[in-house]
Amino acid sequence: MRVEELMSKGLPESYVRLLAREGIVALNPVQADAVNKGVLEGRNLVVSTPTASGKTLIAEMLLVKTVLNEGIGVYLTPLKALASEKHREFSRLSQIGLKTGITTGDYDNPAEELGDYDIIVATYERFDSLLRLKPSWISRVKAIVIDEMHTIGDPDRGPIIEMIVARALKAGVQILGLSATIGNPHQLAEWIKGGLVDAPWRPVRLVEGYYSKSSKKIIFDNGVEESVEVITGDRILDIVLHNLGMDYQTIVFIHNRRKVEEYAEKVSHRLPPIPDDEIEDFTSQLSDDPSTMEREALTSLLKKGVGYHHAGLSTVGRRVVEEAFRSRVLKVVFATPTLAAGVNLPARRVVVSVKRYDASKGRMVNITVSEYKQMAGRAGRPRYDRVGESIIVDASSDKEALAFLKGRPEEVRGKLASSRNLRIHALSLLASGEAASIEELSETFWLTFSAYYAGSKEFLKSFMEETINYLLNTNMVVEKNGFLEPTNLGKITSYTYLDPATVDTWRRNKPPLPSDVYILHVVTLTPDFSRSSPYIPSKIIEEFEEDALEMGRHGTIPSPGKVEVEYDEWLASYVYAMILMDWINETPEDEIIRKYSIGPGDLFNIKETATWIVSSLAKIESVLGNRMMAKHLQKLSMRIEEGVKEDALELTRVENIGRIRARILIENGIKSINDLAETPLEKLSSLPRFGPRVARSIKEWLRRRGYSVKDY
Numbered sequence: 001m002r003v004e005e006l007m008s009k010g011l012p013e014s015y016v017r018l019l020a021r022e023g024i025v026a027l028n029p030v031q032a033d034a035v036n037k038g039v040l041e042g043r044n045l046v047v048s049t050p051t052a053s054g055k056t057l058i059a060e061m062l063l064v065k066t067v068l069n070e071g072i073g074v075y076l077t078p079l080k081a082l083a084s085e086k087h088r089e090f091s092r093l094s095q096i097g098l099k100t101g102i103t104t105g106d107y108d109n110p111a112e113e114l115g116d117y118d119i120i121v122a123t124y125e126r127f128d129s130l131l132r133l134k135p136s137w138i139s140r141v142k143a144i145v146i147d148e149m150h151t152i153g154d155p156d157r158g159p160i161i162e163m164i165v166a167r168a169l170k171a172g173v174q175i176l177g178l179s180a181t182i183g184n185p186h187q188l189a190e191w192i193k194g195g196l197v198d199a200p201w202r203p204v205r206l207v208e209g210y211y212s213k214s215s216k217k218i219i220f221d222n223g224v225e226e227s228v229e230v231i232t233g234d235r236i237l238d239i240v241l242h243n244l245g246m247d248y249q250t251i252v253f254i255h256n257r258r259k260v261e262e263y264a265e266k267v268s269h270r271l272p273p274i275p276d277d278e279i280e281d282f283t284s285q286l287s288d289d290p291s292t293m294e295r296e297a298l299t300s301l302l303k304k305g306v307g308y309h310h311a312g313l314s315t316v317g318r319r320v321v322e323e324a325f326r327s328r329v330l331k332v333v334f335a336t337p338t339l340a341a342g343v344n345l346p347a348r349r350v351v352v353s354v355k356r357y358d359a360s361k362g363r364m365v366n367i368t369v370s371e372y373k374q375m376a377g378r379a380g381r382p383r384y385d386r387v388g389e390s391i392i393v394d395a396s397s398d399k400e401a402l403a404f405l406k407g408r409p410e411e412v413r414g415k416l417a418s419s420r421n422l423r424i425h426a427l428s429l430l431a432s433g434e435a436a437s438i439e440e441l442s443e444t445f446w447l448t449f450s451a452y453y454a455g456s457k458e459f460l461k462s463f464m465e466e467t468i469n470y471l472l473n474t475n476m477v478v479e480k481n482g483f484l485e486p487t488n489l490g491k492i493t494s495y496t497y498l499d500p501a502t503v504d505t506w507r508r509n510k511p512p513l514p515s516d517v518y519i520l521h522v523v524t525l526t527p528d529f530s531r532s533s534p535y536i537p538s539k540i541i542e543e544f545e546e547d548a549l550e551m552g553r554h555g556t557i558p559s560p561g562k563v564e565v566e567y568d569e570w571l572a573s574y575v576y577a578m579i580l581m582d583w584i585n586e587t588p589e590d591e592i593i594r595k596y597s598i599g600p601g602d603l604f605n606i607k608e609t610a611t612w613i614v615s616s617l618a619k620i621e622s623v624l625g626n627r628m629m630a631k632h633l634q635k636l637s638m639r640i641e642e643g644v645k646e647d648a649l650e651l652t653r654v655e656n657i658g659r660i661r662a663r664i665l666i667e668n669g670i671k672s673i674n675d676l677a678e679t680p681l682e683k684l685s686s687l688p689r690f691g692p693r694v695a696r697s698i699k700e701w702l703r704r705r706g707y708s709v710k711d712y
Contacts (some may be wrong), residue, residue, distance in 0.1 A: 001032040006061065009040040014096040015064050024057070024106035025254075029201050034058045034682050037195040039176060040065050042664055044194025046149065046177040048185035049243035050202040051377035052346060053329055055178045059145040060090065062176055067098055067118040071142025074571050075121045076164070078151050080104045081318070085344060086147070087121045103130075106617065107497035110135040123162045124151075131167055132432045144168050149177035149188065150370065152449055153412035156531065159421040159450075162414055163428070165192060166447035180377050181370045184411040191452045204346075204380030210392035211235055218242075218391055219398070232266075237350065240267055240332055243349050249325075250332045251339070252393075253375045255356035255367070257310045257599070260334045267332060268304040274329070279303060282324045289316040291600040292590050302330070309335040312534070312599020337375060350379040350390045366400075369407035414450025417460060420527065423468040423500050427476055429622055431486045438464055438484070474504045492623050496616035502526040506617055508560050514632035520580045521557040523613050524573040525565055531608050533576055535600035542576050548574040579603070580610055584639045586648075586659055604627040611641045651676065655701045677707040 003019050003026060015342035017023075027035065030053045039045045039062055047055050061522020063073035075090070077083045087102040094100070107129040110525065114120055115137030119473055122130070124146075130138060144164065152158045159437055168175050175192050182188060183499040189196035209220035211228065217240070218226045226241045236252060240263075243250045254260050279302050286302075289295040294317050301307055307330045322345055324330045339345060352375045372392070395401035445451055445460050460530040468484065471477045476490035486494070493503050505526045511518040525531055533591040552559035557577070560570045575596065582592050583603070592603060618633035635646065642652040648662040650672055657665070664687055665671070670679050676698070684695040701710045 001027045014467050028054050030054055031058055033197045044175045046189040048179050048182045049199050051180045053202045062143055063119050066143040072140045072367040073119045073143045074141055075145045076124050076127055077147045083121050118142050128160045132428050143174040145176045146668050147178050149179040150182045150412055153648050158415040162416050162448040168637045169447050172297050181373045181409045183409040191449050203382050205387045206383050207389045208405045210395055224486050248348040250349045250513040252334045252351040254353045258607045260308045260310055264301055264306050264308040264334045267304045268301050271304045273303050274305045278329055278702055282320050285320050291591050294600050305331040306334045309339045311338050312601045314600035346378050346381040348385055351393050353394050354392055355394050368410050370409040372404045373409050413455050416448050416450035423470055426467050427494045431491045436483045476500050488623050492619050498616050499527045502528040517555050520577040537597050540597050541572055544575050583643045608641050611637050656697055677702050677709050
């Protein structure tokens, strides 16, 4: 199908010309099939095709058509990084007069300003929060694109997708689901009452293979075999060196952060340095990395054309590794599977470990076929390769490897039917006014994938009574004249996106008077914190046991017998609280990372989660009438966000002043924004970590905000 034909489907000539300028003169088979099946004519559709098969363009065409029909188009992703990537991609549509906005946080902000945009990119959670808050523009949303739709099988994010789709079905909003790895796409298409594009086409042919331990060969499914020289005796290293010897850019997926870093270090010792001018731009970007340890480790690896990537990396570290790999400066990246979850980073070859450690079973287990296919799909770089290859590196036998190569991704199933998910989403429907009885709740829940898959309206009934009783007992809702009505507490709980059980945990365990360490320990005990908390080695946690018990005995923190959690969870939560205490008391980031054996990305996630929970609890306390606690919690949330003591909070409001520069200013007698405005430019420039450029930018920021600025 030629792109000119899209005008007959209602797309504007300006958009068609834009595509032509970008070299898109014809749709590929997947895109043409989606158009033929009605994606531009209001029909719901699931597109289940391999990575890099052009699904984003299908979404983009729908969004443009939606705007042309005077609606707002929404594109949803599971990750903030992926949302940012798509926002950058769609922003080029400004050339045809379309405005693209992005929203990924501030769960209790209705974001009325987003109504000025034609296309909105958001994470699942953020859009779910907007459906609760009901901004005035929400009724103008006429199409929703759900990227990575296989995430519906995830216990946490899956129910959010289910509820977004259920609400869309009820409101008659068009739905487009995109995924590369679904075992039962026909059921998802039937659920949304739409069509299905399910095709194996991809622009770069994928050849799958495995390493045979017995023959020391890589055996591909097209009959090609490659002998691998045993250089180190380590299969992974030998295969990587084999690939690099053929000049094949490689991603290696391993399900263990420590091993990811270790392998990157090991392979770097066997590679020659690359020219400084090739990596200078990337190593200079690392100067923004807040962690000296990470900066030095990545710089050393970059000089050998090697990188690693996992959730413990800082935002700066992840960005530099991704950009250096896309620029082909990096020859190999060792990564955990987070890299495969939507980040656009293809490689000539992908090496996949199909084993991961299952703590609940105390042994290594196989990953799913879906997980393998998701990682294998990263093989093959459009415009660079005619073929991409995946290699399973650690199958127990040839037979086991072939089961992955020939297997079909597992079916996804809905995960709504759990106490946690039902109480969250039932309260959401009640607080937003979309339901006022069990019958009305059931009407919406019946439209979820969980209910569709079960095939019976009785499916959720057994859970509903338990859910409503919980919400009644925790004062989230009240029953009046046979109807369910949210209380002010229930409304603010839903609007801040907290789990009702988090609020219940807080109310039962909070201190009578504000105390930072006590508050932080309770916060880290909540369901919302514990479900996203990073792993800390047990040997680190055990080092804090004596101090924790001593503080518990003195009532400085809740004692283990007072809270309704297992002892190990109580102790681990204490350690997370200590991380946050170190953070808000300005302990250097490297010291925190070393002390608790976490990564910069882990620290970022801990403080982001805690900031959200503490800030939300401040609103909860305000509703409950405890102004003193509300005020303390709001200030504490700001300290967690910035990582500072209370005396530095004001200074961190200034652009380019974070925790380190704020403390430098205070130590030099500059304790407020007014002091800063009065400080001569020359003195400000002379301070450590400032310099003329930063000093001038700070002065300009102050001037724009009406301060009387002294420049001399």
